Amino acid sequence: MGTHFPMTRPINDTLLRALLRQPTDTTPVWIMRQAGRYLPEYNQTRARAGSFLALCRNPNLATEVTLQPLARFPLDAAILFSDILVLPDAMGLGLYFVEGEGPKFERPLREEWEIRDLSAPDPDNHLRYVLDAVAQIRRALDNQVPLIGFSGSPFTLACYMIEGEASRDFRWVKSMLYGRPDLLHRILEVNTQAVTRYLRAQIESGAQAIMLFDTWGGILSSPAYREFSLAYMQRVLQELPREWDGHIVPRIVFTKGGGLWLEAIADCGCDAVGVDWTVELDSAKQRIGHRVALQGNLDPGVLLSNPDTVVREVARTLAAFGPGHGHVFNLGHGITQWTPPENVAALVSAVHRESRRYHNPG
């Protein structure tokens, strides 16, 4: 059952059009982690919530922070404020955060019986707060810009579930992958079902595009990436509804460090491929731009400099993609907490201003 919204497209639909490689007047722009710690108003709301997790679990406050960057900058999309790890948390792993150390799980998956016992949660039940946030954000947006829903990829979630925290060497994941691949496949089976249900529920609650964050696919060898990450993302996308309420729901897949595998990613059933800043957009466009849209790829480090440099690097990124449709401007990874908000303002206005020339060659 879905919350039924009017079938109207958002007034600003450049993101949805660009993801489907349809003509637009400008290149749409949004920013990974655009609602985040670089914004003082975000830090205030987070302080009011008490913790990051409390913020994620409160639909009113999640809605508030989702809208904050849109009030400051003329961004072309909102993205649900949440965290990819709320899904494994709903599977019973016990998510918690230690200040300065990032997310951890109380019960990482190490024993065979723990893996056998794992099952996909019912999002209507265990992730109600996310779906409520999606519906509430969608209402609050009042069809101004589209809302993006998201999930971690089955493999990326498995990395956190097995390691129990962010890892440098992925010791336990690699041990399992090479030593007990059957156990890793079992986790990925469950995660695939969980991610599919979760994204379907987000779509039914009002998400107008969805994105798979494959943050850790890039730690794999090429054959292992195909077997343990890409194959499962492909299955998620096969199972998701292509349309909802009469509109196509575009899908973005982003594997950080996946630049060598763009052709394979473009074949996985997505509409757009996210690329990090190590990839050159002109070469990426040559390789896969006739099949899918591209999203990216400014180095978030550029935003640590100054507005002039930001404008110059934005222009360089737009020029690398060049004339034509099918580019969604974004960073190559999440924005960092040390970013001065005026650099974000410079970025967004530069994208809109400088991109016109590439869309109206006449």
Next chain:
Amino acid sequence: MGTHFPMTRPINDTLLRALLRQPTDTTPVWIMRQAGRYLPEYNQTRARAGSFLALCRNPNLATEVTLQPLARFPLDAAILFSDILVLPDAMGLGLYFVEGEGPKFERPLREEWEIRDLSAPDPDNHLRYVLDAVAQIRRALDNQVPLIGFSGSPFTLACYMIEGEASRDFRWVKSMLYGRPDLLHRILEVNTQAVTRYLRAQIESGAQAIMLFDTWGGILSSPAYREFSLAYMQRVLQELPREWDGHIVPRIVFTKGGGLWLEAIADCGCDAVGVDWTVELDSAKQRIGHRVALQGNLDPGVLLSNPDTVVREVARTLAAFGPGHGHVFNLGHGITQWTPPENVAALVSAVHRESRRYHNPG
């Protein structure tokens, strides 16, 4: 002035031949960080030394640990036991180690005056202990296998010198790169001179091949990689002697995460390009194998499994390179401390056994 060794080639010269794409009967193999914490005898010597740094600074003990893996496994090369950070330490930055946290510098480069004051050390003076170790290891090897010398790349050293420690987001490096590129170029100029002098001194002391470790080049955008990392490695290689004592001294360049830039790396003046495990050797060979040798690229995670899996993955790696010369077998990154030594034994013997078929097609 160099310590003069007889002009004899090592009895086992397969590494040197493979680096120059000359015929060999088997594929040579060595392992990044082969003298390290996965070996109980290494841990004993380190305990005797008192600390990792004391071990680096004691030529007798550095020689001892360099030889340890060769006593266990029929490896085709020795590599100087040292750390890339002893060079910035010799520049006055104050290297120290915190157990479980990795290397740190007491005085990271943040202020303009610190950067202006930086200068390249005289290795004969400030890095005497490394050169003594090189000469002593070379004598102890008694021409059985060649000795590899090494340095961090100018950019990779700069990352540690600016951040003051290993970093996840490279906040300060990126701020400088985009905000004050002149300062980063100044550091890289000094580092280039320092690395060149250091490697030249290693060659004069007995190193028969050299390797540049560009561990962090892969965090850069494609144009930034060329400007801030590759260009400076190229200058180091231009300045180094091509031959010593009548023998070519082959050069290996390894940029972790540099798989998208192999063509450019192959043009930088190296004889061999190191590749990490995200790269497929067959495609790398197709792209640059007619110009340079390839070194790599088994996922170090494979060594966390079991001998059967190791043998299977070694065979797959050798098959990916296929028939022909110019492959040096290695991991795609350093061996981890959790590796069971019997898996290393399985790797080395599998490389020698399984590679014969690719070298003797007759």
